[in-house]
Amino acid sequence: MNAIITLGVVMICAAGAGWLAYRGMSGFSSRLGRAIWSAVVAFFVLGAAWMALSLRTLWIPTSDNAMFSGRSTLELAFTGTSGAGIAAPKTIAIGYPDAIRIDEDAFTNAALTLDRGAVAPPLQASLISGGDVSARSLHACDTPAATPASGANGAPVKACERKAHDERGFQWIVRSAKPGVSMVTINLPAPIVAALGDKNGPGSAWSATVAVNGGSPLTKYVHSDGTPLKANENRVDMHEMPITLTQGDQTFHVNDVDIDLGSGQITFPLRFETTMGVSAGVYDLITQFGALASAVLGGGWLWQFLAWRKARAKSSDGGTEPDAPAAQQKAQKSKAQPRRPTK
Known part of the structure; x- marks a missing residue:
């Protein structure tokens, strides 16, 4: 048109x-x-x-533009959480399309993997949109009462448990009739947020690396003593080290994805585009x-x-x-x- x-x-x-x-x-x-x-x-x-x-x-x-075939992923890999008790996260992974054609379905997902034997409530997520955007779960829950309904404009949608006992996650089909950007906010279970924020707990020395699009963990350049490298500084003692989230620094932003483990939220965008x-x-x-x-x-x-x-x-x-x-x-x-x- x-x-x-x-x-x-x-x-x-x-x-x-x-x-x-x-x-x-x-x-x-x-x-x-x-x-x-x-x-x-x-x-x-x-x-x-x-x-x-x-x-x-x-x-x-155009309708066959390469932007509609791209897909972004992000994964947080935790270490040092094995002693955090029943709520010990192992990995958190999300996936979403780079762009979505209006009036067409698209797939987005998130998964939380726990240490074996750990127990946590299901993930919850909310869809914030200024337009006509809807999300529906790809799978039904085990019990009819827990089956998630379509969520739009901030309505929370509970994610169903996967077959594996040590994994939580959701798989959504999203759709919009108008172009625009909608934000999906994932809320981590409260026991996990509490375990990551417990400064005196057994898992207080945890750390997490960040990897995007299936690649290696992201890195940064620092001095030999670990201080960040600033512009126009002497780079003789410069070396590369992974970017890590710790209890002292639980926030990070990459590729329009906001990570805030302190509040237990991960937010990423869904871009709906009109075409020729x-x-x-x-x-x-x-x-x-x-x-x-x-x-x-x-x-x-x-x-x-x-x-x-x-x-x-x-x-x-x-x-x-x-x-x-x-x-x-x-x-x-x-x-x-x-x-x-x-x-």
């Missing part, structure tokens, strides 16, 4: 430029001058239409057709043809058909001449 609207707007603008070009022909007395004028205007309209149609995809992607409604190949054909058609309209040739048809309809004696621009020029000159007063 967006492709047709874009083509229509370009064609209307080209027709308007063609009308101005046709009106400008009255300033040329010869056919050669009018032809050159028309060709020059058509060339500029061709270039402008081509640029307008091509640059449009910078704001609205056609594939890149089809839109290339629309661009070529639109540019050529705009050149024809912008050169004033359509208006010349319509004027010629009108002049031909008026000639009833079968004589020589008048040249439309020349007739227009002659008519304008005759209007400009003052009438002689009659006696």
Whole structure:
């Protein structure tokens, strides 16, 4: 639909430029001058239409754009939590699409893996949206009373337990009828938040590394004594070390994902995008057709043809058909001449 609207707007603008070009022909007395004028205007309209149609995809992607096939993942890997009692997290992983087409379903998920034998309530998550966005669980819970309903605009959706006893998580199907950004906030179970925040507990020396998109843990450059490296500092003793979350530093931000283990929340975005409604190949054909058609309209040739048809309809004696621009020029000159007063 967006492709047709874009083509229509370009064609209307080209027709308007063609009308101005046709009106400008009255300033040329010869056919050669009018032809050159028309060709020059058509060339500029061709270039402008081509640029307008091509640059449009910078704001609205085609339906098969690569952005819709990408998927982001994030994983927190914990160490030193084995002594944290019954609520000992092992890993926290999330996955979500880089972009989602409007009016299409997409898959997002989160998983919390616990140490073997650990027990924790299910994850909970909420969807904050300013538009018409809905989420539904991919799997039903074991008991009908615990089955999550569709959540939208901040309504919490409980995640169902997986088959593995030491894993909690959810799998959602999300959908939106309008473009925009919605935020998903995962709330960790209260026993885990309490265990990670217990400064005197057996698991107080825990740490967690962060990995994105299936890669190695993220790293940073520091001095030999562990102090952060600042800009324009001496880098002789610089070395690389993993970025870690600890009890003293439980927040981190990467790739639009906010991690706050102190409050037990992880927030990530869902981006819903409108498209041109056609594939890149089809839109290339629309661009070529639109540019050529705009050149024809912008050169004033359509208006010349319509004027010629009108002049031909008026000639009833079968004589020589008048040249439309020349007739227009002659008519304008005759209007400009003052009438002689009659006696």
